[in-house]
Amino acid sequence: MVKKITAIEFNKIVNYVIKPNDNILSFLYEVYNLSIDSIDELIKQNVISEHFVNQSELIFYIVGEYIYSTSGRSAEEIESFIKNDNIIASMASVSADKYITLSMFNYKERKIGNRFLPPISSLNLYLNFILNILQNYKKNDPKNTLIVDLLTKSISISRCIASLLVDGYETEAFANWRTLHELECTLVVIAKHYKECLPAYLKHMHYAMVFKKGHSDTPEEEAIFMQLKEEMKQHDLKSKDMKKFIEYGWLYSVKGISEDQTFKLNFRDGLEKAAGLSSYNNRYELSSEIIHSTPSLIYSSKDYYYYLTLLSLYESFFRLEKVFLVLFSSSVSKDDMDKYQAMKNIYYVQLVNIHRIETRKFELWKRRINKQK
Numbered sequence: 331m332v333k334k335i336t337a338i339e340f341n342k343i344v345n346y347v348i349k350p351n352d353n354i355l356s357f358l359y360e361v362y363n364l365s366i367d368s369i370d371e372l373i374k375q376n377v378i379s380e381h382f383v384n385q386s387e388l389i390f391y392i393v394g395e396y397i398y399s400t401s402g403r404s405a406e407e408i409e410s411f412i413k414n415d416n417i418i419a420s421m422a423s424v425s426a427d428k429y430i431t432l433s434m435f436n437y438k439e440r441k442i443g444n445r446f447l448p449p450i451s452s453l454n455l456y457l458n459f460i461l462n463i464l465q466n467y468k469k470n471d472p473k474n475t476l477i478v479d480l481l482t483k484s485i486s487i488s489r490c491i492a493s494l495l496v497d498g499y500e501t502e503a504f505a506n507w508r509t510l511h512e513l514e515c516t517l518v519v520i521a522k523h524y525k526e527c528l529p530a531y532l533k534h535m536h537y538a539m540v541f542k543k544g545h546s547d548t549p550e551e552e553a554i555f556m557q558l559k560e561e562m563k564q565h566d567l568k569s570k571d572m573k574k575f576i577e578y579g580w581l582y583s584v585k586g587i588s589e590d591q592t593f594k595l596n597f598r599d600g601l602e603k604a605a606g607l608s609s610y611n612n613r614y615e616l617s618s619e620i621i622h623s624t625p626s627l628i629y630s631s632k633d634y635y636y637y638l639t640l641l642s643l644y645e646s647f648f649r650l651e652k653v654f655l656v657l658f659s660s661s662v663s664k665d666d667m668d669k670y671q672a673m674k675n676i677y678y679v680q681l682v683n684i685h686r687i688e689t690r691k692f693e694l695w696k697r698r699i700n701k702q703k
Contacts, residue, residue: 331373332366332383343389348397357412361392364422369430378430387433392425439498442636449640449684450492453647456677457489460654463670472532477524477657480517484510484650491643500635501620501627507642508617512597514646515605521653523584530583537576571595613642631699637692644685651678 340359344350350358365388372378399421400408411417443450464485467478487510494503520527540554562568562575565582574595584604587593594600602608616638619626659667 331370334363334366335385340389343386344393347390347393353409354396354412357418358389358392358396360418361396361422361425362389364419365392365426365429368423368426372430378434383429384433388425388429391428391432392421395421395425440632441496441498442500442632443495443640445496448680449688450496452677452680452684453644454489454492456651456673456681457485457492457647459670459673460485460651461489463658464654472535473528476528476531477517477521477653480513480520481650481654481657484513484517484646485654487513488643488647488650491639495636495639495643498632500632500639501630504617504635504639504642505621507639507646508614508621510643510646511607511610511614511617512601514649515597515601515607517653518605518607518649519581519584519601521656526583526585527580530580534576534580537579541572541576567595610642613638633695637688637695640688641685641692644681644688647681648685 337355337359340362341355344355344358366383369378369383399417400411403411445451445454461482464478464482467475467482469475469479469482472479487506491503491506491510494500494506520531537554537558540551541558543551558572558576559569561579562571565575565579565588567575578595578597578600581587581593581595581600581604587604590603592599593603598608598611598614602611602614616626620630620635658670662670
């Protein structure tokens with residue numbers, strides 16, 4: 331039998347989440363008691379084995395059900411809601427089901443990474459540090475904040491990739507790295523050729539907004555379409571190239587790119603090449619196969635994609651950190667810069683060493699797999 335906690339103990343836990351009145355607390359405690367009774371009944375019937383019940387988790391499911399069910403209701407409606415015996419019984423049953431299914435018997439992927447080990451924890455510390463700094467910068471004004479906006483989204487996606495790796499979703503993490511790689515290429519090019527690229531990038535953003543509407547409702551939009559077509563003519567582009575020009579045409583502002591006979595309006599032969607990151611093309615193509623649900627996704631090796639994603643994430647981070655450092659060093663006090671440098675002296679060096687170690691582990695894993703074939 332599961333030992334129930336007292337109303338006083340229950341109220342302490344609930345008050346960490348919400349601050350309900352006494353009537354609501356009584357309602358929630360009644361739901362809790364019925365939930366425990368449901369779990370006990372399943373134990374008696376040998377449907378589930380006797381199991382330590384995490385009281386806090388069960389209570390959080392109950393509180394979550396209550397918050398969602400009463401959202402938008404008036405005080406009078408909530409009062410009526412908590413007096414309904416059918417609702418109490420239903421909420422207790424649902425809360426017990428969710429606890430049993432999602433806490434006791436939650437399906438978990440085999441995990442290779444661990445959020446407490448340095449390959450993830452040290453990277454997350456550094457990413458978190460940067461995000462906390464970036465939140466103080468002005469955003470969402472592309473004319474003045476494009477670098478900050480691109481960098482913030484890149485670091486945020488990096489955190490997402492690390493979380494997916496920890497949870498055992500390696501191919502999903504690698505698919506997200508593809509997006510991160512596209513973002514970092516854009517960021518690297520714009521940061522390097524800021525004066526030339528910024529106005530071009532903003533112009534093509536505007537082109538994209540008008541193009542998505544699909545038609546021109548105003549003389550201003552018609553003029554934009556005419557300007558767009560005229561620019562395409564200057565580069566010997568046809569109507570069928572319009573979408574590609576809108577997406578990648580801003581790259582023509584990069585000095586010397588028009589003279590490159592191999593340049594094309596796409597990612598591989600355009601943006602990635604302009605960023606000097608063509609060496610990642612094979613990884614990018616492999617990530618594209620994952621996204622498009624080829625057998626590479628269905629029959630993937632968890633270990634292979636864990637190492638490949640982790641190493642790719644680290645390498646992207648090293649480049650993003652360089653952009654961040656230039657941005658940060660140009661706009662902070664000497665004291666703040668000294669604090670950042672002190673943190674970097676410890677953790678950046680560690681991250682470089684971790685990348686070296688994980689690269690070695692990946693090579694050893696591949697050799698072992700090849701020997702088994």
